[in-house]
Amino acid sequence: MFSMPNILIVDDEAGIRDSLAGVLTDEGYSASSAESGEACLERLRKGAFDVVLLDIWLPGIDGLETLERIRQLDNPPEVIMISGHGTIETAVRATKLGAYDFLEKPLSLDKTLILLKNAIESKKLERENVDLKKQLHGRSTIVGDSIPMKALRQQIGLMAPTNGRVLIYGESGSGKELVAHAIHAKPAQGSDLRRGQLCRDSRRSHRKRIVRTSQGIVFGSGHGQRRPSFRKPTKEPCFSMKLGT
Numbered sequence: 001m002f003s004m005p006n007i008l009i010v011d012d013e014a015g016i017r018d019s020l021a022g023v024l025t026d027e028g029y030s031a032s033s034a035e036s037g038e039a040c041l042e043r044l045r046k047g048a049f050d051v052v053l054l055d056i057w058l059p060g061i062d063g064l065e066t067l068e069r070i071r072q073l074d075n076p077p078e079v080i081m082i083s084g085h086g087t088i089e090t091a092v093r094a095t096k097l098g099a100y101d102f103l104e105k106p107l108s109l110d111k112t113l114i115l116l117k118n119a120i121e122s123k124k125l126e127r128e129n130v131d132l133k134k135q136l137h138g139r140s141t142i143v144g145d146s147i148p149m150k151a152l153r154q155q156i157g158l159m160a161p162t163n164g165r166v167l168i169y170g171e172s173g174s175g176k177e178l179v180a181h182a183i184h185a186k187p188a189q190g191s192d193l194r195r196g197q198l199c200r201d202s203r204r205s206h207r208k209r210i211v212r213t214s215q216g217i218v219f220g221s222g223h224g225q226r227r228p229s230f231r232k233p234t235k236e237p238c239f240s241m242k243l244g245t
Contacts, residue, residue, distance in 0.1 A: 004030040005120045006048065010040040010066070011055040011082065020053065020107070027113060035059075037066030044070065049077045051100075051119045053112075056083040056090065064094060071098040078119040082107070133185075142182055156182050 007029050011017050014035070021031040032049075034040040037058050043049070052070065056063035063081060070076050081094045084105035091102045100119045103112060142153055159166055160183045168176045 004028060005050040005116075006030045006032070007116065008040065008043055008049045008052045008077070009033040010035075010037070010052060010058070010063070012036065012058050016055075020112075023109065024116075029116070037061040037063065037069075040066055041069055044073060044077070048075070050123050051116055052077050052079045053103075053116075054079050054081055054099075056081055056094075057085070064090075064097060067094060067097050067099055078123050080115055080119060142178060152179070159183060160185075 007024055009017050009020050009024075009031060010033070011020075012035055017033040017035070021033055024031040032043065034043050038060050040052065040054065044052075054063050054066060054070075058066065061069075063083075067079050067081065070079055076098075078100040079098065080101050080103055081091075081099045082103045082105060083090065094102060100122065101115050103115065142149065142156070144150075156179065166183060168179055170176055
């Protein structure tokens with residue numbers, strides 16, 4: 001069932017809130033409003049919104065501080081900042097704090113609608129990415145209570161949080177791909193995405209495969225996946241794992 005995108009308008013001027021809410025409703029959006037940063041945060045805690053149109057100059061906590069607190073929420077919405085006295089410095093600071101974009105008053109209706117559409121699409125892609133990561137986590141689950149399986153999970157737990165290179169080798173079908181997924185499904189230290197090199201060695205082909213990956217990317221060369229390159233590793237791996245007998 002199709003649901004209308006939820007937009008929260010935050011401005012201390014009632015005329016701007018009402019007129020903008022009317023326009024967005026006519027365009028097929030579900031529009032709500034708040035008159036201050038505190039009221040905005042309260043609305044966000046009670047319900048989910050896709051995009052927040054946030055004025056910088058507000059009574060109480062200003063728009064930039066409100067933006068900073070929004071970004072600390074679980075699953076925060078995209079935020080488009082609005083200002084009648086915007087400067088480049090303010091726009092840069094808002095971007096660093098996580099704002100999606102910046103609008104200047106008086107608002108251009110066409111530009112506002114385009115930015116809203118893009119911000120909603122960005123939020124949609126973010127949610128899809130989260131769902132894909134959850135699916136990947138399910139695919140990378142290693143089950144079994146035998147001593148070798150417990151030792152394998154312990155090895156993965158030791159290696160995954162590091163940025164070291166990992167060599168996984170063993171017979172074809174021994175589970176190298178599953179172990180690779182399990183390693184990359186865990187976050188690396190100091191980074192949201194695991195970056196590194198995965199060396200895979202097969203006794204059958206006697207060639208090492210270097211796959212540059214980030215968390216959530218599926219290995220291989222199937223439809224919609226980037227074909228990895230084949231070349232010898234230039235550095236010795238920090239860790240090595242042998243699978244199979």
